[in-house]
Amino acid sequence: xxxxxxxxxxxxxxxxxxxxxxxxxxxxxxxxxxxxxxxxxxxxxxxxxxxxxxxxxxxxxxxxxxxxxxxxxxxxxxxxxxxxxxxxxxxxxxxxxxxxxxxxxxxxxxxxxxxxxxxxxxxxxxxxxxxxxxxxxxxxxxxxxxxxxxxxxxxxxxxxxxxxxxxxxxxxxxxxxxxxxxxxxxxxxxxxxxxxxxxxxxxxxxxxxxxxxxxxxxxxxxxxxxxxxxxxxxxxxxxxxxxxxxxxxxxxxxxxxxxxxxxxxxxxxxxxxxxxxxxxxxxxxxxxxxxxxxxxxxxxxxxxxxxxxxxxxxxxxxxxxxxxxxxxxxxxxxxxxxxxxxxxxxxxxxxxxxxxxxxxxxxxxxxxxxxxxxxxxxxxxxxxxxxxxxxxxxxxxxxxxxxxxxxxxxxxxxxxxxxxxxxxxxxxxxxxxxxxxxxxxxxxxxxxxxxxxxxxxxxxxxxxxxxxxxxxxxxxxxxxxxxxxx
Numbered sequence: 001x002x003x004x005x006x007x008x009x010x011x012x013x014x015x016x017x018x019x020x021x022x023x024x025x026x027x028x029x030x031x032x033x034x035x036x037x038x039x040x041x042x043x044x045x046x047x048x049x050x051x052x053x054x055x056x057x058x059x060x061x062x063x064x065x066x067x068x069x070x071x072x073x074x075x076x077x078x079x080x081x082x083x084x085x086x087x088x089x090x091x092x093x094x095x096x097x098x099x100x101x102x103x104x105x106x107x108x109x110x111x112x113x114x115x116x117x118x119x120x121x122x123x124x125x126x127x128x129x130x131x132x133x134x135x136x137x138x139x140x141x142x143x144x145x146x147x148x149x150x151x152x153x154x155x156x157x158x159x160x161x162x163x164x165x166x167x168x169x170x171x172x173x174x175x176x177x178x179x180x181x182x183x184x185x186x187x188x189x190x191x192x193x194x195x196x197x198x199x200x201x202x203x204x205x206x207x208x209x210x211x212x213x214x215x216x217x218x219x220x221x222x223x224x225x226x227x228x229x230x231x232x233x234x235x236x237x238x239x240x241x242x243x244x245x246x247x248x249x250x251x252x253x254x255x256x257x258x259x260x261x262x263x264x265x266x267x268x269x270x271x272x273x274x275x276x277x278x279x280x281x282x283x284x285x286x287x288x289x290x291x292x293x294x295x296x297x298x299x300x301x302x303x304x305x306x307x308x309x310x311x312x313x314x315x316x317x318x319x320x321x322x323x324x325x326x327x328x329x330x331x332x333x334x335x336x337x338x339x340x341x342x343x344x345x346x347x348x349x350x351x352x353x354x355x356x357x358x359x360x361x362x363x364x365x366x367x368x369x370x371x372x373x374x375x376x377x378x379x380x381x382x383x384x385x386x387x388x389x390x391x392x393x394x395x396x397x398x399x400x401x402x403x404x405x406x407x408x409x410x411x412x413x414x415x416x417x418x419x420x421x422x423x424x425x426x427x428x429x430x431x432x433x434x435x436x437x438x439x440x441x442x443x444x445x446x447x448x449x450x451x452x453x454x455x456x457x458x459x460x461x462x463x464x465x466x467x468x469x470x471x472x473x474x475x476x477x478x479x480x481x482x483x484x485x486x
Contacts (some may be wrong), residue, residue, distance in 0.1 A: 049303030060296025077329030118334035162199025166191020249467025
């Protein structure tokens with residue numbers, strides 16, 4: 001069966017920049033040393049927020065945390081965690097293959113080889129779908145992956161793609177969307193565009209309110225994501241000294257599932273929390289990250305996001321001057337068959353090299369000035385690359401695209417192909433029809449799915465509201481029960 005690969009049409013809207021106005025496309029300029037310093041600051045900031053935030057993850061749901069002080073600390077070094085290590089895996093292959101947008105089949109191959117533990121929620125579900133031979137972006141479609149409608153992966157899995165796109169927010173969004181769609185769709189990819197726009201522009205703008213305003217331009221004006229951000233901005237302006245008041249308003253308006261999984265692991269509350277912390281933190285790194293802890297929900301994710309932003313603005317040299325303890329190690333504890341000798345600086349250097357690649361591929365260049373490299377960047381204005389689909393689950397369009405192949409594949413001699421066809425038919429609501437039209441083929445394919453892919457079925461039954469109930473109903477209707485643990 002052939003699946004359509006995801007493609008984002010990008011038309012670069014060139015603006016007027018003070019560097020070179022009037023003589024063609026606007027440009028921005030940044031010394032190579034400054035670019036490296038800011039990339040290194042962003043990566044260290046992300047890792048601080050992620051690993052220092054783990055002890056606060058999912059601890060403060062109904063009420064905020066009470067963390068009174070915070071001193072960034074990585075005295076024992078850093079380690080892999082899903083906030084950074086899936087991106088790290090992509091970076092390695094982006095360099096190895098010389099390709100910024102790894103093809104879907106290659107992404108699936110990489111995940112099967114390296115991404116088998118230390119993953120949860122939408123990513124865990126997507127990984128199971130890959131075992132069936134389903135490739136991105138189908139692994140992240142709402143009709144196929146029940147987590148993808150809300151999962152915070154659109155936030156915490158894409159920061160580095162904005163970081164590697166200095167001054168080019170649309171390019172950062174294009175790369176971020178490509179990888180976000182492995183596991184999410186809908187509102188979560190509005191978050192991807194919001195955040196990657198801010199990271200791309202934070203090289204040249206330190207005012208966080210202006211960065212948030214630019215990020216808003218990258219969201220669909222009809223999206224809930226945009227409304228959450230606008231709400232938080234309004235609440236902060238109305239009460240600029242009381243973050244707890246804003247946190248309460250955010251919880252009361254945007255908690256849709258009584259604090260359960262789709263709230264605490266959801267992109268709306270968590271991006272709202274990160275935005276609030278960035279505004280109340282006023283550019284102070286430690287204070288911003290502390291506030292992320294206290295806003296709660298998926299606190300390590302929000303702290304990693306905000307830490308990336310402020311770390312990029314401040315730069316690594318500034319961060320080193322604060323006296324925070326940092327051991328330069330990034331221990332690989334989760335990604336099998338990848339380097340075991342990575343360091344924090346080495347991680348940052350890889351992103352720095354990719355940033356140079358992005359600059360050059362987008363029409364920029366390198367000039368030598370007084371013996372030092374200056375990177376010339378083709379400037380981009382922020383804008384929304386991908387609006388919300390209507391309807392957001394795309395079920396009917398997927399049926400039109402996939403069902404002819406599904407019906408053929410039910411009769412395949414290959415068990416994986418049969419199981420894949422059975423899964424797609426089941427979640428797309430075609431069980432009753434196909435069981436009548438192709439009874440023998442259907443029975444055989446469903447049996448293979450149940451017997452050879454129990455992890456996929458377990459993931460389905462473990463999926464939460466709002467779409468988990470629909471998936472379970474359709475599985476039961478197909479005679480597919482949750483596997484019994486032995």
